Amino acid sequence: MKFRNILCCALYLSMSSCVLGQESALRMSSKRNDDKSVDLSFEKDDPGTMTVNLKFKSLSNSAVPTNIYRAEGYSGTLMTLKPMNKDNGIDFSYSYRYIRGRLMPKVDPTFVYAIPFKVGTEVYAREAGFLSARYFGNTTPDDWKVYHFYTTDQQEVVASRKGIVVEINDRHDDSVLEDKEYSSSTNSITVEHKDGSLLKYDGLSNGSVQVELGATVFPGQVIARNVKRGSNGYSVSFMLMYLKSADLGANEGKNITNSTSFYGFITPLFDVGTEAIVLTKDAKYTASLSPEVITKEMSKKEIKKYNGK
Numbered sequence: 287m288k289f290r291n292i293l294c295c296a297l298y299l300s301m302s303s304c305v306l307g308q309e310s311a312l313r314m315s316s317k318r319n320d321d322k323s324v325d326l327s328f329e330k331d332d333p334g335t336m337t338v339n340l341k342f343k344s345l346s347n348s349a350v351p352t353n354i355y356r357a358e359g360y361s362g363t364l365m366t367l368k369p370m371n372k373d374n375g376i377d378f379s380y381s382y383r384y385i386r387g388r389l390m391p392k393v394d395p396t397f398v399y400a401i402p403f404k405v406g407t408e409v410y411a412r413e414a415g416f417l418s419a420r421y422f423g424n425t426t427p428d429d430w431k432v433y434h435f436y437t438t439d440q441q442e443v444v445a446s447r448k449g450i451v452v453e454i455n456d457r458h459d460d461s462v463l464e465d466k467e468y469s470s471s472t473n474s475i476t477v478e479h480k481d482g483s484l485l486k487y488d489g490l491s492n493g494s495v496q497v498e499l500g501a502t503v504f505p506g507q508v509i510a511r512n513v514k515r516g517s518n519g520y521s522v523s524f525m526l527m528y529l530k531s532a533d534l535g536a537n538e539g540k541n542i543t544n545s546t547s548f549y550g551f552i553t554p555l556f557d558v559g560t561e562a563i564v565l566t567k568d569a570k571y572t573a574s575l576s577p578e579v580i581t582k583e584m585s586k587k588e589i590k591k592y593n594g595k
Contacts, residue, residue: 312336312357312384314364322375324348324367328357333500334452334478335388338364339534343379347371354532356388385548386452387529391482398562398582399446399554400505401573402435402487402524408572410436411565414523431553433524433565434489435512440520443487443510445503446554448583449477452484456495460513475509480583483552488523489513504588505580526552 312330319325330336336357342350348367355364367376403409414432453476474488475495487509494511497503515521530550537545555562559574581589 312338314338314382318375322369322372324376324378326364326367326380327362328364329361330357331360331499332452333359333450334386334476335482336384336386337389337529337532338382338384339532340365341381341383343381345378345380346376347374348376348378354389357384383534385529385532385534386476387478387484387527387549388482389529389532391528393481393483393528393552395552396555397447397481398557398579399526400444400557400575400579401571402443402446402522403437403441403573404444404506404508405573405575407437407441408570410519410570411568412436413567427547427551429551429553431526431551434515434521435524436515436519436521437512438519440491440511440514442508443490443512443522445477445505445507445509446485446524447477447479448502448504449479449485451497451499451501451503451509452476452478454495454497454499456490456492458492460492473510473513477503483526483528484549486523486525486527488525489515489521504584505582506575524554526554528552 311332312328314326314328317325317327326340328336328338338355338357340350340353340355342353345367347369349370350365350367357364367378369376401407401409401411412434414434453474455472455474458471458473472488473490473492473495474486475490475497476484476486478484489512490510491513495509497507497509503509512520512522527549529548531548534548536548553564556565556571557574557576557579558571559576565571581592584592
């Protein structure tokens with residue numbers, strides 16, 4: 287049997303590209319069972335959802351209903367090959383690609399998020415431009431919506447919604463952003479929500495992360511601090527998205543000027559104290575956090591613990 291591991295790595299801002307030879311966040315293995323079936327299993331480094339695209343280069347005495355599978359948790363069985371002729375074994379070889387997220391989740395567009403700073407913090411909300419359109423001529427996605435939240439001084443960044451921390455990047459020095467508005471070398475935390483949406487908090491101060499991979503975070507919980515970005519003060523980027531395509535070979539042969547994103551983007555409603563609104567471009571707001579936003583997705587046990595404070 288031949289096995290070829292292919293890692294699909296997502297660049298959230300503009301494109302997704304597949305690279306070989308990089309340490310895999312998801313690893314697959316196979317096991318032959320006594321009934322001549324074969325389990326294809328996975329192990330990965332975080333409990334978040336990965337969508338896996340399996341491609342069988344050869345397969346005899348079995349069939350597969352689909353090539354798209356969901357890998358949740360740290361390990362599990364992705365699928366089982368069953369023999370058509372139970373007297374014979376299964377011969378196969380395959381490759382696989384994967385990408386973070388649940389494919390086409392049912393996202394609630396009316397869900398209300400907290401501005402990612404402590405209550406009372408004054409922030410300036412600015413919509414981020416699509417860099418590939420600005421510099422490389424790529425077309426801005428129709429649903430593109432990413433916010434930069436600026437503060438005058440360094441502030442603690444809090445979670446905007448309950449979710450599981452599925453990715454932490456905390457290896458870049460703050461100085462990379464001191465004299466520029468954009469750099470790909472930024473620190474970030476990605477949280478996966480119950481409905482399958484992903485929220486990336488990007489532009490965090492090195493060493494300030496206060497959560498661990500796999501932890502559940504709640505609205506208002508401190509996760510890190512923002513970082514100085516150019517001359518506009520301290521900032522954190524807020525990117526709410528979902529996986530819309532698992533055609534992970536779609537960008538082969540393409541470059542940054544003509545590639546497309548596998549992710550769709552969500553325009554969130556924010557709690558601003560009196561109501562839930564879509565933020566106005568280039569406007570000032572004061573962070574608010576109503577009890578309803580805090581407890582919206584809590585379990586009964588979590589609500590009891592929260593009310594007992």
